[in-house]
Amino acid sequence: MSGSIGKGGNAAMYISQHQANSKNERLADPAPLAMGGFATTLLSVSLAMMNFRDVSTQTLFVGDLCFVAFFGLLISAQWEMVRGNTFSYTVLSAYALFYAGYGANMIPSFGIIDAYGGYTSEYYNAFGFFILLWGVFNLFFLIASIRFNLVYILIFLSLELCLCFDAASQFKRGDGRFSTSKTFSTVAGAFAFTASILGYYTVLHYLCEESLPVSVPMGDTSRYFKKCTLASGKANDDLV
Template sequence: MADLEKGTTTTTTSGVDHRPYADNGSAAYRNSPTTPVRTNIGNPGTLGLFSFASTTLILSLYNTSARGVNTPNVVVGMALFCGGLVQLLAGMWEFAKGNTFGATAFSSYGAFWLSYATILIPGSGISDAFTDVPSQEPNAIGIFLMTWMTVTFLLFIASLRKNIGFIALFFFLTFTFMCLGAGNFVVASAPNASAGLIKAGGALGIITALIAYYVGLSELLASERAAVVGLPIGVFKHD
């Protein structure tokens, strides 16, 4: 994260100190030069990253047919509450901390998991709408996934100013969505030919989840004063 978003910037280009004073008279840094938000708010990054990683790992294992599982519906509960609700809450707290990048990413993927879970819920009626023309459903899901590939690529561009951990995370996630989206397009015309792309997307998703776990653990250790070790994620220094 940039120094401004981490709350470590004390001056603006005009040289004005943007540190408001707490009630006890001690300096409390703002997360943004325009909002009086103090850094005593806990870092929601680990919560969001762990939730994203866990849900992504489960679905990715299903996509690789781990233990012979090909039907992903068990992920619905995780997608609703862990990947969806918890990430959305983490995103809201990132807004409170003045971290626009984290807020946008967590809130967006929280919405992704909530919407993806809705597609898989039989009672939603979404799948039933394609009963007359079954080939439309995988095409529709392919468009859905390719749209999220676009969102992820834009976040990847923004991550180039953050750290190596985020760059790797969004790089692999972009290709995960691409493979899964392409796999669904293939399903519409040749169902048996899609297995390779879906499994490739699953494998890339597993890598993405492991990177998210690593970055999340790095942030968790960084927030603990008594942490024995820290995990480097290649943070870029901004002047």
């Protein structure tokens, strides 16, 4: 948009855009809270998936899943919507709901496991579908993240591999192949661990950007898509 003020509608558009930019400058950045909740919760689950210190049951992490991640990401997502970041809003909202749904499966009072008669083959296959379809959803985030930076690409790639291997683990468990299932679960946990560490790296990036004269590189890739962005007439929409 031109910096000059034209007649009628053009003036109104300029003023509206200026007010929106001024408003965004006054808003706090929701990124550290969102990525911190995301990374902390995912790291906890990944350690159990890899059976660290003989911990494999994830029930204790329901608090992280249904409160820390769910509320942290969902609240942050609303601020991203206010800031006009569609991609950020979609990603944070989606993972807030995923974490809540994942945690809900572990709450006994919900009766989800009992509905399948316990840990049956049908339950594991259904859980595998749940994980796999979120992998399909995450694939769109991975594709879209290419125009942001290398760290986001690696986060979504790690999540994609985690979800695929976790789904495979559930399917193998449903087939009664528990040894193979455990191997797939460990691999999935390793990719989840990688994504969580990258999430913490992102938190460091934003906190240093906010309070320290230190730049933590993210591997910007947006410069390769500037021509496409200008052609579409859209401004860059940063992820958190």
